[in-house]
Amino acid sequence: MTVSDGGRRTADGVARVSGGTYAAVLTTTTAPRSVAVVTGLLALLVVLASKWGERLDAAVHEGGHALAAYLTGRQVLAVWVESNGGGATATRGRSRGAGLFLTVAAGYTGPPLVGVCSAKLLSTGRVTAVLILAAFGLVALLLVTVNRFGQVLLIGMLASLIVAGRYSPDWAQLWYAHFLAWLMLLSGPQSVLILHRVRRGSGGGSGSDADLLALLTRIPGVFWVLAFAAFSLWCALRGATLLVHA
Structure with a gap:
């Protein structure tokens, strides 16, 4: 550079x-392997023992919807990120077609994809690039987020990235970037498991992304749950390999 x-x-x-x-x-x-292992364990603890993993996953999930909508020519109206780990993205465009399909599919695939791409960058030593790209993504998402909790969450995350990237020592950048990558990799499978539980509790009519894809494609929602699960697990395994063996 x-x-x-x-x-x-x-x-x-x-x-x-x-x-x-x-x-x-x-x-x-x-990073040394010890950094990758310790940050992975810390991220696993956050995912399993607190709501913060779900909340950050929800933000990236809705960001995936919004980005896919923008790239496919749909109008992004608003994004909500809720304190319970849920969220919503409102878009305007054709009621069917590839654009809507990609917009819906980008939710559960968003966090795992961000995680594995971050892991790839970290495996080649591009630590600051992970923090900078995350900051740009948060700024873009903040522009369309309309609820107070979502705005506070995004501003807080953005502030943490600025502190880590500009005012923190090198080792702090290294640890924080790895922690965020692990958080995305591990929260992906957890969110799909929550999706499965919600659909099972509602008899498969929860109005989830899987159900919307079932309406668009006439392929049962359970297939899309399995597809999300397979993709998130592959990303988690691939990302873990990249981080631990970097």
């Missing part, structure tokens, strides 16, 4: 600007 005039690069791959440190850009630093 090229630094502005007067910049220099340290041996550990940290780019700094002379006359004061304005940014610590980790571009070639890979």
Whole structure:
């Protein structure tokens, strides 16, 4: 990465600007295996023992819907992220077709995909890139989020990324980026399990993404639950391999 005039690069791959440190850009630093293991265990604890994993997963889930809608030409009207781990995305466009299908399918595939892509970047030492891309994603999602809890959650996450990327030591960037990647990888399978429980409790008529895909494709909702589960588990395994063996 090229630094502005007067910049220099340290041996550990940290780019700094002379006359004061304005940014610590980790571009070639890979974490020891111990960091990947400990952050993975911490993320697993958060996913299993608190609501924060579900809430962050919900934000990325709804962000997946919104991004897919935008890319396929649909109008994104509003996004809600709720404190109970739920959420909703309102879009406007054709009532059928590939655009709507991709918009609906992007929810449960969003967090696992973010997790495995983050793991890939981290495995090649691009630590700061993970934090920067996450910040851009949160800013974009904040622009269309309309409920108070969702806005506070996104602003809080954005603030944490700014603190980690600009004001924290290099090791803090490393640990935080790995923790976030693990959180996405592990929350994906959990959200699909919650989807299965909700559908089973409602007799399969919960109005979930799987049920909407069933209406669009005439393929039973249980197939889409299994597809989401397979994709999230593959991403979790692939991401874990990338992080632990980086």
